[in-house]
Amino acid sequence: MDFNINLPIYLQIADYVCDKIMLQLWLPDEKIPSIRELAIELEVTHNTVLRTFEHLQNKNIIYTKRGMGYFVEQNALSLLNSSKKEQFLKEELPSLFHKMNIIGFEIDELVTEFEKFKNKNKPDHEN
Structure with a gap:
């Protein structure tokens, strides 16, 4: 993973985890990779991943089952969708x-380009 120097690494890893959940690669009540597994995969210390998981627990995105690991919260997807939309807006x-205003790019042009993007980037099962 390429990290941005302007944002703490644990928050970048949190975005990575959230992306997995939003893409529904990690589903509600499903076990996610362990701290050790994610640290190895992302080439960071496990303290950094632990900090990420604590952050996501505080935001009710993941939860822990003692001795079993970390799991995706049941309502994580809806929480993430609403917070990411608000952040985007x-x-x-x-x-x-x-x-857009500076270059004279009209909203209908944006809609057309967005539709092209969506069609080009549909998941394989929708094509």
Whole structure:
């Protein structure tokens, strides 16, 4: 994993875990990789992954079963969808709209390009 120097590594790993959940690669009540497994996979210390898991537990995204490991919370997907949408609306969309306005890029052009993107990036079972 390539890390961005402007964001703490544990938060970048949290985004990685959240992406897996949002893509439904890790399902509700399903066991996720252990701290050790994820640390090896991402080439970080297990303390960093532990910090990530503690952060995600505090956000009710994952939970632990003593002696069994970490699992995806039942409502993690809906929590993530609403928080990621809110973050996008507040942090990314204003910048996009600003750039669109400067270059004269109209909303209907954006819709067309987004539809092309969605069609090109459908999961294999939908193509």
